[in-house]
Amino acid sequence: MxxxxxxxxxxxxxxxxxxxxxxxxxxxxxxxxxxxxxxxxxxxxxxxxxxxxxxxxxxxxxxxxxxxxxxxxxxxxxxxxxxxxxxxxxxxxxxxxxxxxxxxxxxxxxxxxxxxxxxxxxxxxxxxxxxxxxxxxxxxxxxxxxxxxxxxxxxxxxxxxxxxxxxxxxxxxxxxQLEQLPDFTVQHIPHHFIGWQMGQFDRTSFQQDLKKIVTTASGIIGHIPYYQYTFLAIGPGRGGIEHLNSTTISFSGEELQSPNGRLRMLSFIAHEYFHHYNVKRIRPVALGPFDYSRENRTSQLWVSEGLTVYYEYMILRRAGIMSNEQLLEHFQQLTASYENRTGHLHQTLAQASEFT
Ligand SMILES: [Zn+2]
Incomplete structure (x- = not known):
């Protein structure tokens, strides 16, 4: 041609x-x-x-x-x-x-x-x-x-x-006008953290924790399937979306200043990062390639989201960021919120996956 x-x-x-x-x-x-x-x-x-x-x-x-x-x-x-x-x-x-x-x-x-x-x-x-x-x-x-x-x-x-x-x-x-933290490598692969209006926080200790998260999460699977990875911190707000070799995260450095805020932010980042395995590559068949003209439903989101929530805490524990007591406290809270709501009496995990 x-x-x-x-x-x-x-x-x-x-x-x-x-x-x-x-x-x-x-x-x-x-x-x-x-x-x-x-x-x-x-x-x-x-x-x-x-x-x-x-x-x-x-x-x-x-x-x-x-x-x-x-x-x-x-x-x-x-x-x-x-x-x-x-x-x-x-x-x-x-x-x-x-x-x-x-x-x-x-x-x-x-x-x-x-x-x-x-x-x-x-x-x-x-x-x-x-x-x-x-x-x-x-x-x-x-x-x-x-x-x-x-x-x-x-x-x-x-x-x-x-x-x-x-x-x-x-x-x-x-x-x-973006700020880029110094790159770090895990298994010789570069990782970037780039953000807009990231606020006041201790950049060095945050980056050390970030590297521990990536090292621990990729160690669970054993193989890193990308050539570079980019965390895009889009500013204060709520929510994140995972991608094959990047993730978008709402981010406010001030949140890192309280012990609970720090654990919340780091577990959220571990969650979005672990999704590059669980949902982007280990995934329900309906989730790719996508038909962008309609919904792409699956009854397996409880695996993609549920196991990722489990691992976000396990990653922090194994990385030494969270103690055994804190880990059990988080699982206790998750179990209590499941038991104290009646949703599970009316809907299976598969149904909850399809109709979020
Ligand atoms: Zn998720």
Whole structure:
């Protein structure tokens, strides 16, 4: 196949409209075959087990061809844009995404920083999920940097490559004046911790605990299946989402200052980290490859989440961060909250897994 006919997807993300909290997104697609191309916005983010209407945040949709002439399109469902297409013609698609909901499964943009939850930003072309995609990002100011688990393309500044759309949808970006803690290695593999507004805390002792967590968690399985791992700390808030070689976590350094807050934060980080094994790689068959146009339900979440909760405490104990007494206290609290609620009398674990 000649290069000019190869299927290529390139995204450019501009943060110029940060004041109105809109990402400007441009997609250049070549090599697609006609007569129509269906572009779709996901309704599902891996790791977050509910439908999300990402398409509702999209506006100003436009399509032109390689001669800059308008191309006709129509919206055929709430999340589908059908474009009239001649095979051999390149398409340039542009749109805006309003990003004003601060939540771990939603994109966010202001003048100070941005978070790209990829399922809320990037359209995919139906039947082309397996193709590679490149992404270039223009931050709001030159002093802002970009953190992501994706590999950078070295001769193109601020440009990254994903082997396919599944990898892209599993790779968030954090942009802003970011702070990066010194990298550490486990089994010779580098681990990065990069955050925005991380607050006041003892960075050295935190990083020592983080390394103990990664060493202990990976020691349970014995093999580290990635080439690098990135913790993306997106600022204060609640929640995290696990990915193959990164995790997004809400993070506030101040929480580390009380003994209980520290245990809570470290067990949360151990939980999200251990998910790169249990749910991302050891997983129910329904959880990948995903159909992004609908829910992906499984009756096995009690294994993916339940065993991960068990191991988050076991990892802290084995790492020497939590005492035997503290471990038993946590399990006692979990057992008491299970016994004191009536849910288990009405619903099996499998039912609870499917209808979270
Ligand atoms: Zn979890």
């Amino acid at each position: 000649y290069a000019q006919n190869a299927v290529q997807f390139h995204y450019q993300i501009s943060m110029k409209q940060a004041l109105s909290q809109r990402f400007q997104v441009t997609l250049n697609a070549t090599g697609l075959t006609g007569p129509v191309v269906d572009l779709k916005m996901p309704v599902w983010m891996p790791g977050y087990y509910q439908l999300i209407n990402y398409a509702a945040a999209l506006d100003s949709f436009k399509v032109t061809d390689s001669n800059n002439q308008p191309v006709s399109w129509q919206q055929t469902s709430s999340s589908t844009w059908r474009i009239a297409h001649k095979t051999g013609t390149a398409l340039q698609v542009s749109y805006h995404i309003k990003a004003s909901q601060a939540f771990v499964a939603q994109p966010w943009l202001d003048t100070g920083h941005a978070y790209i939850a990829p399922t809320g930003i990037f359209l995919y072309a139906e039947n082309y999920l397996n193709h590679p995609v490149t992404v270039s990002i223009s931050p709001f100011t030159a002093s802002q940097t970009v953190a992501t688990g994706l590999p950078a393309i070295h001769d193109q500044p601020l440009t990254w490559q994903a082997a396919n759309f599944d990898i892209l949808y599993d790779s968030p970006f954090l942009i802003g």
